[in-house]
Amino acid sequence: MTDFLAPQHYLPHEAPMCLLESVVAVEQESAHCRVTVRNPGVLAPFLDAEGNLPGWFAIELIAQTVGVWSGWHAKKNGEEESLVGMLLGGRGIRCPAGIFPQGTLLECHVTLLMRDEKIGSFEGQILADGNVLASGRVNTYQPDNNELKQLF
Template sequence: MADAMPAAHYLPHDTPMVLVESLCAIGEQHARCRVTVGASGVLRPFLDMNGDLPAWYALEMMAQTIGVWSGWHGRRRGEPPRPGLLLGARALRCAQPVFPQGSELDICISLLLRDERIGSFECEILRAGETLATGRLNTYQPEENEINQLLKE
């Protein structure tokens, strides 16, 4: 994607809470983001003492890739990135306890079902074509007044 911005451009997050680095591919029903596990990248604050990323971060990397997908489509409509909520995950599986230092991870999401505000996505994290994590995430896009109400309480 020659015109792609860094993944953070499509998210309502601030550093250090951005866990994906680049948007590599996007379409109407899919997206692929990439991140490298290493001390010089965005994952630095979350690495263990060996420089590895605990596998439970897979859930947030998948959710942020969904956020990038949503933000990209929103920007095409002239809208800024909006917060979304993760409702839950089903069948989240990681093949190993950590993503090793130096790994280049591709986080892929595919839209399964969507209405105006609820979506379901099949997600996968790959390293050199090998599947390291999978799961199905369900998301909710709140209205502005709902976000304001949540932040008040």
């Protein structure tokens, strides 16, 4: 079994924008991360008055799990820095309840569908107690250093 660092070691995010608390698994074509909806906690700045996380955060939780997947593989391949990836968009992102309830442990899973040098597509699910709370597909773009310089 592999020991994993905290998500921020694989993501180019700083608090409060790193929305994941732990990395459970990273494999060749998948990743699994966790976060609990609670105050205090990493999600605290984004909770509503009842302590729930709005459902539209599903796309970012899935995208950050993709980022952990990418960052872990980059570190495994000897790259020093976490690569900046860009979320191009999501398809079929659903969170039927509209919220992630206070106190819920969210299990964020992504599976690689397709990838080339720059573009990736991942299927994501967010589960709690084995039930799917949110799902959808995200498409990502991996810019090179020249493209990053032009953008920023």
